[in-house]
Amino acid sequence: MFERPRGTRDFGVDEMARRLHFENLLEERARRHGFKRVQTPIFESLDLFTAKSGAGVVDQLYSFQDKGERDLTLRPELTAPVMRMIAAERGQMPKPAKLSYFGQCFRYEEFKSARYREFFQYGCELVGATGPVAEAEVVALAIDMLASSGLVEWELRIGHVGITRDILTTLGIDSAAGAGQSEPAIATALRLLDKGDWDGLGELFTKHGIATSAIESLQALAGLAGGVETLPAAREILTGLGVGHDSLEELQQFCSALDLLAPSPPKLSVNLCVARGLDYYTGMVFEAYVDELGGEGQVLGGGTYRLLHLFDLGDLDPCCGFGLGFDRVLIALEKQAERLGRDEVVAGENTGRPALAVIPLNIEPENYLGLVAELRQAGLVVELELRKRGVGKSLAWAENMGASHAIIIGARDLESGQVAIKNLKSGEQSEVANNCEAILAEIL
RNA sequence: GCUGUGGUAGUGUAGGGGUUAGCACGGUAGGUUGUGGUCCUGCCGGCCCGGGUUCAAUUCCCGGCCACGGCCCCA
Numbered sequence: 001m002f003e004r005p006r007g008t009r010d011f012g013v014d015e016m017a018r019r020l021h022f023e024n025l026l027e028e029r030a031r032r033h034g035f036k037r038v039q040t041p042i043f044e045s046l047d048l049f050t051a052k053s054g055a056g057v058v059d060q061l062y063s064f065q066d067k068g069e070r071d072l073t074l075r076p077e078l079t080a081p082v083m084r085m086i087a088a089e090r091g092q093m094p095k096p097a098k099l100s101y102f103g104q105c106f107r108y109e110e111f112k113s114a115r116y117r118e119f120f121q122y123g124c125e126l127v128g129a130t131g132p133v134a135e136a137e138v139v140a141l142a143i144d145m146l147a148s149s150g151l152v153e154w155e156l157r158i159g160h161v162g163i164t165r166d167i168l169t170t171l172g173i174d175s176a177a178g179a180g181q182s183e184p185a186i187a188t189a190l191r192l193l194d195k196g197d198w199d200g201l202g203e204l205f206t207k208h209g210i211a212t213s214a215i216e217s218l219q220a221l222a223g224l225a226g227g228v229e230t231l232p233a234a235r236e237i238l239t240g241l242g243v244g245h246d247s248l249e250e251l252q253q254f255c256s257a258l259d260l261l262a263p264s265p266p267k268l269s270v271n272l273c274v275a276r277g278l279d280y281y282t283g284m285v286f287e288a289y290v291d292e293l294g295g296e297g298q299v300l301g302g303g304t305y306r307l308l309h310l311f312d313l314g315d316l317d318p319c320c321g322f323g324l325g326f327d328r329v330l331i332a333l334e335k336q337a338e339r340l341g342r343d344e345v346v347a348g349e350n351t352g353r354p355a356l357a358v359i360p361l362n363i364e365p366e367n368y369l370g371l372v373a374e375l376r377q378a379g380l381v382v383e384l385e386l387r388k389r390g391v392g393k394s395l396a397w398a399e400n401m402g403a404s405h406a407i408i409i410g411a412r413d414l415e416s417g418q419v420a421i422k423n424l425k426s427g428e429q430s431e432v433a434n435n436c437e438a439i440l441a442e443i444l
Numbered sequence: 445g446c447u448g449u450g451g452u453a454g455u456g457u458a459g460g461g462g463u464u465a466g467c468a469c470g471g472u473a474g475g476u477u478g479u480g481g482u483c484c485u486g487c488c489g490g491c492c493c494g495g496g497u498u499c500a501a502u503u504c505c506c507g508g509c510c511a512c513g514g515c516c517c518c519a
Contacts, residue, residue, distance in 0.1 A: 003509085003510080006510080049519075052519065053519045056519090057519065060517095060519085061519080076519065077519055079519080080519080107518080107519085109517080109518075110445085110517095112512085112513080112514095115518090129516060133493085153515090280519090294513085295513095295514075295515080296513085298518095323519095345458075361477085361478065362478095362497095388477095390476065390477065390479090390480095391476095391477090391478050391479045391480075392475095392476070392478090392479060392480045392481095393476095393480075394479090394480080395480035395481080396480045396481055397480085398480080399480070399481060400481090406479095406480090408478070408479075410478060412478075413478095420478085420479085422479075422480095424480085424481085427479095427480090427481095429479080
């Protein structure tokens, strides 16, 4: 037997039906918000990702050389490819460009539940417009997607990396990497701050000759729990530190715009110390979490970032976008559906059109194939019994295939010009004329 | 990278050093050549892989692989 490669999955018909429905749902939401779908290759040049994330990422990539000895890799994410695509057009598309994308990504890492080596991401990027309203457009779509999928009890966390960055810079933390250091001190500080490692932060401050008294203010900032109502308190803390309010003001305006543009998420928390781990984020950042997934609870993340300068399109920075963990949202929905006794996992997945099963009984194909074609042309899902079996077994098969109605055509019906049509749910059966229109009228 | 638990038909499980390895669901055929979803019968299909201990291993031991968790990390 051959085994699937580790960290990959097969999707059978039931699971795939759900995934397709979810993808279509996300697509429809993106479309309503004015985002248009693009697609990039499954593999890219290796240097596209090392340029974005540093040489260290190679360890986590499915990278390889092709027969022309080109260094390539399966894509680990979709933002960089989309940026590359924009650069390939030299930014010559109508602005602002609101792009969406969906596809699988690959990371070579230890896989766990909700963390696969091949995983699917749905994402959006808004390029060529900046400011609170543009950011609100992006986050409003994220909220709409999660809400319309049927996900409940999720938490939206909003922050702004400019705030902590301004504080640390004002305090005198270097933003350039010192000699022999892999990253600037400010990046280390941001990470410690994000983790709430106050001891580590104190050490760092001492090392740079900074009074550790500022830690108390940072702790106070990190300790602010709640939504937008915490922003005035944050403002006072910044004033106390002698730090400007520009970033906070931006965040305030963004929150106001978002409040008008999108329904309120189940839980909203403003966290001014989030770092998003990545140093290309420069402004507003946001993440969505669910409790169902344990340590892998982040289902969506994004923010305002500068990447296009890597492609000599710095005048289009910053951009704003997010990635939605397709698999993680589905897993969360499944767990919630089970816990809450919900029939549907993804909202709307069970509302299908009627499906017909056509059961011919010992008659020649030319007596029923035309009808099958016509019914399909009319938009119905039509199953055709391909085996010669008894009516009883065929009806059981029809029910099993998910048909709502069955049509039985035998020699008897051909003579009378009628067919038997049976509602498989109610068991009621009637005779209608042997043509597409009569059948449609009966079941719709 | 560290670490915990587990692995018996497609799925869910019982069992256990010598068994025709049991059951349920499933699939398939028939009872039933024009009325199913109930019922009856037959069939299909399994001890993750390798090594060790033993007269004998699916069962005990070791390793691997796979699965599920907890940390670390996460573009």
